[in-house]
Amino acid sequence: MNNRNDLKSLELTVGDVFSKNARLKARNVNVFYGNNKAIDNVTIDIGSKEVISFIGPSGCGKSTFLRCFNRMNDTIDSCVVQGEITIDDENIYDKKIDVVPLRARIGMVFQKPNPFPKSIYDNVAYGPRIHGLSENKEHLDVIVEESLKRAGLWQEVSDRLQSPGTGLSGGQQQRLCIARAIAVSPEVILMDEPCSALDPIATAKIEDLIHELGNDYSIVIVTHSMQQAARVSKRTAYFHLGKLIEVGKTKEIFTRPQHHQTEAYISGKIG
């Protein structure tokens, strides 16, 4: 599979798309919305315990590609995904694969905070409940508390767990969504512009969290902020018009981009 000569996309992508201890592998992935090709022949590895950023101009397909990893694109009728994506060498687009456990393994945080219209507690407890992760009430309490702590929200909400999750501020809501995602102990977390609606302080909190989570999880983060990409990720992938243009160490992408399009974007000429 790693035979580099098989992969046409290498002609397009600059840099090293492969990773030594790859957890997720995408091979020649194409995504269509009806007749519209949104992702064009993308190949990339995502290592275990790696934080990787997806950057690129608006509409280039970052969200679309991100949503391929937990098959969220299945919920869009017109969306067709071709190619192969594996997690631990298991094809997630295999007919035998059930999306429910898959999505429990690969959590997602959306661009817009979307807590359930339920209490803070129920928001976090929802995942463990439906997947049957807790043995009893006390255990569930522990999971909720631990998840909220890791998401850096515990101090702010510990005394009002029963109040509605939608009553929190935008930044708190986003951290609640992160707590909800990590409550089911996923192996990978996909984050689609998690800080786009947040102020610098909330953003910093979430970035700290990503740093910390990066020790245990694989994290893919889509961001429009190059500073953020530089702060949180070791690796960065640059997308343009549905194509993966360049992948590499974040530092190198930002200081010495190989591809002229990457350079144009970094220096503010595109996007």
Next chain:
Amino acid sequence: MNNKIITPLEASNKVKKSIAKRRAKDNRLKLYGRVAISLAVCFLLILFYSIFSKGYSGFFQYYVTLDINFDRERIDPKGDLSDNSLFDGEASKIVNESLFSIIQPQGRKAKKQAKKIVSSGKDVRIAKMVKNDPSLFGTTTKVKFALDDDIDSFLRGYIKRETPESERRISNKIIEYIDKLNEEGRISYEFSDYILSGSASGNPEMAGIKGAFIGSMLTLSVCLLIAFPLGVATAIYLEEVAKKNKITEFIEVNINNLAAVPSVVFGIMGLAIFISIFGMPRSIPLVGGMVLALMTLPTIIISSRAAIRAVPPSVRDAAYGIGASKLQVIFHHVIPLAMPGMLTGTIIGMAQALGETAPLLMIGMVAFIVDVPNSIVDPGTVLPVQIFMWADFAERMFIQKTSAAIIVLLGFLISMNALAVYLRKKLERRW
């Protein structure tokens, strides 16, 4: 390009100029709105005023108080208070005797006329009284009896003294008797104990809406139990499960068409399917409820689908994102959020069904049924049909009864709508 864009100064001048026009437009629109609303409120008030002012008298009727000697031998010859024994007794005779002792009719003909002053339900009333309270036996007690409907109409002034006797429904003699009873202070105008607890009856003074009311409740319950689960399930299937293709599109168009089908057509269908093919009995609330369920289904489906569509996609994404299955997304998130809308639609549908007459006429719920239905398979009728029937009867007193029944129906409707508003407020999550 640049020379086409107007300068900020020009722009602000233009905006200023247009603003007066826009304000005027806004104000005109506001005015139209206010006029429309006040007109609607006016009409509503007039409607309510005319219904209530004319109809409330339907809840009252005239009674005569007579001294009844509760002689056990004569009322309950077998002495066991059984229906049989009470039927064999002479309760009517005792009432008549008491009446005659006051008005003193002379001769067979006069007595025969005088008997009719008191409603023919007098023996039933006495039987009921002694059954409830056997200690009445042996006493002489004052008892109130409904007056015959013609007398009632006379006392209300609908039948006039000045009318020549030959054109009047009651004779001069009777008027004389009534005057006598009046002089003795035995005639009273009171809240009718027949209108709410009586059933259909050929005697207008004894007719009540209990049977029809219970029939309406039973019919609506059947309708709700069938239409709500079916409608909500259909809506969920069409919105959440079914693939959007030609077939679902076709179904959708047809559901929308069904909502516009005249209700009488559903009645004919019910007649053809439930009664002719399945051989179910006529006039029963079960069939009535099924027919009304067919009629309300499109309303419930359409409003439920709208409610489901209004559930924010972000909530769905969140649930799918954490690994909820389709069923879990539907039951944990979509249904709770859509429930207020679904319920509102359902209650609107039920309110429609409550007021429906035509389809029920088709399946024979118009039959004259004296007994109050005890279950959904007992023959019965419903409020609007009862109103329809009463409005058709010749006796003057049925007009008041009709108005009273209409008030009850309106009250029923208003409380259902109030329930809808309450449920909506209660279930709607404000977070």
